[in-house]
Amino acid sequence: MKHSHGKPQLITMRDVAKASGFSPATISIVLNNAPLARYIASTTRQRIEETAKRLGYRPNVMARFLRSKRSQSIGVVLFDVTDPFCTPILRGIENGLYPVGYLPIFADAHNQRDRFERYLEMLLERHVDGLIVVANWLLVDIKVLADLNKREIPAATIGWELPGTQLSSVMVDNEAGGRLALEHLYQLGHRRIAVIRGPKRLIDSAPRWRGIQKFAQSVKLKLDSGLELQLPDVFDPNSSFEHGFRLTEELLRDKKKFTALLAFDDITALGAIRALAKAGIRVPEDCSVIGFDDVAIAGLSAPALTTVRQPLETMGNVAVNIVLEAIKAGHENRDWSVVSQKLHPELVMRESTRSI
Amino acid sequence: MKHSHGKPQLITMRDVAKASGFSPATISIVLNNAPLARYIASTTRQRIEETAKRLGYRPNVMARFLRSKRSQSIGVVLFDVTDPFCTPILRGIENGLYPVGYLPIFADAHNQRDRFERYLEMLLERHVDGLIVVANWLLVDIKVLADLNKREIPAATIGWELPGTQLSSVMVDNEAGGRLALEHLYQLGHRRIAVIRGPKRLIDSAPRWRGIQKFAQSVKLKLDSGLELQLPDVFDPNSSFEHGFRLTEELLRDKKKFTALLAFDDITALGAIRALAKAGIRVPEDCSVIGFDDVAIAGLSAPALTTVRQPLETMGNVAVNIVLEAIKAGHENRDWSVVSQKLHPELVMRESTRSI
DNA sequence: CTCGCGTATTCAAACGATTCAATAAAAGCT
DNA sequence: AGCTTTTATTGAATCGTTTGAATACGCGAG
Structure with missing residues (x-):
C-alpha cells in the first residue's frame, strides 16, 4: 500500500481566529485561560472554544515554547533500561508526569559515559524544563554538572547523590x-x-554494609570475614548474576559453612541460588538467601526471593515532584532549594528464607 | 542549599553572528551545512565554527522546528513498560534512533485505552516526526488510526498489525x-x-497455535485436547504468571499425564514451573517446560528457561528504520509504502527441557 | 565597457504562538 | 456632561531559526 505525501495543512490559531471572527490574541487568551481571560465575554469564550473544537485545533507546542520558554518536557536519562532496577523507576516518573501534561524525553546511556554526555547535550538543546537522571557511578561527573548549573535546569538524580552540588x-x-x-x-x-x-x-555499597555491621554489633553477632565477599567494579549490567554465581561457587569450593547468604542485590542473589542449586544445596531448606531491591524477577523466580524492597516507583515519583516543584518556583521567580530525600526500604518475605 | 533564579540567557544565533561579524543567515548556513554552504569561504566557515564553539552555542530546537517542521523526535508508545517484553524493544528503538540524532518521547499506556489515546494526542500536539507503537489488543482502534492518517505521520507498530491500514x-x-x-x-x-x-x-495466539498444529500434523502427532489450556483475555500484566500457575495446577489436579508443557510465553512458563515444583514434579527431570519470548528473566530463573526467542531488540530497530525511511521519503517528497515485516524466531535451549 | 556568471554574503519574510500595550466601548461616580 | 474605572478586544512586537530572493563583487567573454 502506498502512502502519498499530501500536505497535512494543520489548523493554526489564525484559522480559528478567522473562523470565529476574533483575533489570534483573543484565541490565545481564551484557550490558555490567561490572566486576561477574566475580561472575555462568556459568549465569546464559548464561540471560540466551539470553533476550536470543531476545526480540531491543536496548539503547536513548539511555537508556544518559542515565546513562553516552556517545553513541557522532562529529560529522563537512565544508565540502562535493560536493568530491571530502572523499569519501575521509569514507570514512577511517567506516572508522576502524566497528570500534569509533561512528557518524558527518554535517553538511555547504555552504561557508557560518552553516550550519557551526548544525551545530556541533546536534552539541553531541546530545552527540557527539567531533568531526571537515574545514575550509577559511571555516569556522573563534574563536566555535566557545570553545564547543568550554567543552564539552571531543575534536576534530580535517583540512586545517586553528589553532596555539595545543585543536584537534588x-x-x-x-x-x-x-x-x-x-x-x-x-x-x-x-x-x-x-x-x-x-x-x-x-x-x-558502603552504607548498606554499614547497616549490616551496625546491626551485627547491636546483637553481638560476629560476622566471619571468611564469609565476606565483594562484587567487582565492572558494570556490565547482567554481570552481577554471573558474579553472584561465581562468588558463591568459590565459597562452596572453599568448604565454607554458612546457613544463610545475604546478597547485595536480587540478581546477585539469583546467581547465588543457582550456584547453590548446582551444588545440591536447597534454598531455603539448606540455606536461606536474601536479596535487595525487589526487582520484578524476585517474585517470579523459584523459589520466590525474599528481599529488601526499594520503593522504586515511588522514587521516580518523588523525583518528579522535586523537579516539578523547582520548575514552578522558577516560573514564579521564587528560589528553590536542593533536596536530598531518603526513602525507607521494606522487607518482603517470600520463599527463599526460612528459620534454621 | 539554595538555588537562585538568575536568567540563564542562552547563546542565540544572533550572538554568534555578532561575535563573528557575520549575519545570522550565514551562521545558519554554515552550522547546518545547508546547500548554500558550498559558496561559503572556508575562512568564514572556520571563524563561525570557532566562535560558535567558543560561546557554547546550541541551536534552539524549537525555533528550528517552527521554521523547518522537523522536531527530530519520535513518539514511542508502549502498552506497559513494566512488561519485560517491552524493555528490549525500547532498547532497540533507542539504539536505532541515537545515531541519527532523534530522541524518543516516551509514553506508557499502562494497558489503558484512554491513556493510550491521550498520549497519542499529546504526541501529535508535539509534532513528532514519527510514531512507534508497541501495542497489544487493548490499545489499537479506529479513532486513533483516522487521526494518524489525517496527520500523515509515519508510524509503525510492533507486535500488532492492522491489515488494510496505513500502519507499518x-x-x-x-x-x-x-x-x-x-x-x-x-x-x-x-x-x-x-x-x-x-x-x-x-x-x-492464533498463528502460534496454528504453527503448533501444523507441526503436529506433519509428524502425525496427535495433540490431546485434554492437555490443551487457554489463558483468559484479561490483561493485567503479571497475571500470566498467576494463570500459568493455576492452569497447571488444574491440570495436575485432574491427574492428566504429560511429560512436557509448552507455554504461551515465558512468564506463563514460570508460573507453570512453580506449580509443578509445588507438586513435587521436577523440571526438567520429570517434566520439560518451554516458554516463548525469551524475556530477560528466562535466562535467570532456576532452572533457566528453554524458550523461543523473539528478536525484540531487533524488532525495535526495524521499526525505527521503517519510520525513519518514511520520514526521509516525506522530506524528499517521495511516496513511501507501508511495510509489514515478520522476523524469524529462534530456539534458545537452556535447562528447562530435556529428552525423555 | 557592458553583460552575464559564479562566488560570498545578507535581507527580510516567514513559522505559530504569547503578551504587553493600546484602543474602544460601556459603566460608575460626582 | 465630564471624568475615571472596568470590561472586552486587538495590534504588533517578539521568541530563534530557516530560506528564497536579493545584493555585491570580481572576472572573463563578447
Missing part, C-alpha cells in the same frame, strides 16, 4: 536496608551468614 | 515460533505435551 537526589536509606536484611536472617536464627557486598565504587 | 508493522513469525517450540519438544522424545495457548484476543 532521591535514594533508599541503604543503611536501614542493610540492617533490615541482616535482622531478618538473624531473627530466623541464622548465625553463620555469608555476605556478598556491592562493588566498591557503587554508592550503595 | 513489525512482528515475529508466530507460526514459525509455534512450530519451533513443538518441534523441539518432539525431537526430545516428548509425545504427551500440554499446551497453554494465549488469550483469544491477542493477535499472537
Whole structure:
C-alpha cells in the first residue's frame, strides 16, 4: 500500500481566529485561560472554544515554547533500561508526569559515559524544563554538572547523590536496608551468614554494609570475614548474576559453612541460588538467601526471593515532584532549594528464607 | 542549599553572528551545512565554527522546528513498560534512533485505552516526526488510526498489525515460533505435551497455535485436547504468571499425564514451573517446560528457561528504520509504502527441557 | 565597457504562538 | 456632561531559526 505525501495543512490559531471572527490574541487568551481571560465575554469564550473544537485545533507546542520558554518536557536519562532496577523507576516518573501534561524525553546511556554526555547535550538543546537522571557511578561527573548549573535546569538524580552540588537526589536509606536484611536472617536464627557486598565504587555499597555491621554489633553477632565477599567494579549490567554465581561457587569450593547468604542485590542473589542449586544445596531448606531491591524477577523466580524492597516507583515519583516543584518556583521567580530525600526500604518475605 | 533564579540567557544565533561579524543567515548556513554552504569561504566557515564553539552555542530546537517542521523526535508508545517484553524493544528503538540524532518521547499506556489515546494526542500536539507503537489488543482502534492518517505521520507498530491500514508493522513469525517450540519438544522424545495457548484476543495466539498444529500434523502427532489450556483475555500484566500457575495446577489436579508443557510465553512458563515444583514434579527431570519470548528473566530463573526467542531488540530497530525511511521519503517528497515485516524466531535451549 | 556568471554574503519574510500595550466601548461616580 | 474605572478586544512586537530572493563583487567573454 502506498502512502502519498499530501500536505497535512494543520489548523493554526489564525484559522480559528478567522473562523470565529476574533483575533489570534483573543484565541490565545481564551484557550490558555490567561490572566486576561477574566475580561472575555462568556459568549465569546464559548464561540471560540466551539470553533476550536470543531476545526480540531491543536496548539503547536513548539511555537508556544518559542515565546513562553516552556517545553513541557522532562529529560529522563537512565544508565540502562535493560536493568530491571530502572523499569519501575521509569514507570514512577511517567506516572508522576502524566497528570500534569509533561512528557518524558527518554535517553538511555547504555552504561557508557560518552553516550550519557551526548544525551545530556541533546536534552539541553531541546530545552527540557527539567531533568531526571537515574545514575550509577559511571555516569556522573563534574563536566555535566557545570553545564547543568550554567543552564539552571531543575534536576534530580535517583540512586545517586553528589553532596555539595545543585543536584537534588532521591535514594533508599541503604543503611536501614542493610540492617533490615541482616535482622531478618538473624531473627530466623541464622548465625553463620555469608555476605556478598556491592562493588566498591557503587554508592550503595558502603552504607548498606554499614547497616549490616551496625546491626551485627547491636546483637553481638560476629560476622566471619571468611564469609565476606565483594562484587567487582565492572558494570556490565547482567554481570552481577554471573558474579553472584561465581562468588558463591568459590565459597562452596572453599568448604565454607554458612546457613544463610545475604546478597547485595536480587540478581546477585539469583546467581547465588543457582550456584547453590548446582551444588545440591536447597534454598531455603539448606540455606536461606536474601536479596535487595525487589526487582520484578524476585517474585517470579523459584523459589520466590525474599528481599529488601526499594520503593522504586515511588522514587521516580518523588523525583518528579522535586523537579516539578523547582520548575514552578522558577516560573514564579521564587528560589528553590536542593533536596536530598531518603526513602525507607521494606522487607518482603517470600520463599527463599526460612528459620534454621 | 539554595538555588537562585538568575536568567540563564542562552547563546542565540544572533550572538554568534555578532561575535563573528557575520549575519545570522550565514551562521545558519554554515552550522547546518545547508546547500548554500558550498559558496561559503572556508575562512568564514572556520571563524563561525570557532566562535560558535567558543560561546557554547546550541541551536534552539524549537525555533528550528517552527521554521523547518522537523522536531527530530519520535513518539514511542508502549502498552506497559513494566512488561519485560517491552524493555528490549525500547532498547532497540533507542539504539536505532541515537545515531541519527532523534530522541524518543516516551509514553506508557499502562494497558489503558484512554491513556493510550491521550498520549497519542499529546504526541501529535508535539509534532513528532514519527510514531512507534508497541501495542497489544487493548490499545489499537479506529479513532486513533483516522487521526494518524489525517496527520500523515509515519508510524509503525510492533507486535500488532492492522491489515488494510496505513500502519507499518513489525512482528515475529508466530507460526514459525509455534512450530519451533513443538518441534523441539518432539525431537526430545516428548509425545504427551500440554499446551497453554494465549488469550483469544491477542493477535499472537492464533498463528502460534496454528504453527503448533501444523507441526503436529506433519509428524502425525496427535495433540490431546485434554492437555490443551487457554489463558483468559484479561490483561493485567503479571497475571500470566498467576494463570500459568493455576492452569497447571488444574491440570495436575485432574491427574492428566504429560511429560512436557509448552507455554504461551515465558512468564506463563514460570508460573507453570512453580506449580509443578509445588507438586513435587521436577523440571526438567520429570517434566520439560518451554516458554516463548525469551524475556530477560528466562535466562535467570532456576532452572533457566528453554524458550523461543523473539528478536525484540531487533524488532525495535526495524521499526525505527521503517519510520525513519518514511520520514526521509516525506522530506524528499517521495511516496513511501507501508511495510509489514515478520522476523524469524529462534530456539534458545537452556535447562528447562530435556529428552525423555 | 557592458553583460552575464559564479562566488560570498545578507535581507527580510516567514513559522505559530504569547503578551504587553493600546484602543474602544460601556459603566460608575460626582 | 465630564471624568475615571472596568470590561472586552486587538495590534504588533517578539521568541530563534530557516530560506528564497536579493545584493555585491570580481572576472572573463563578447
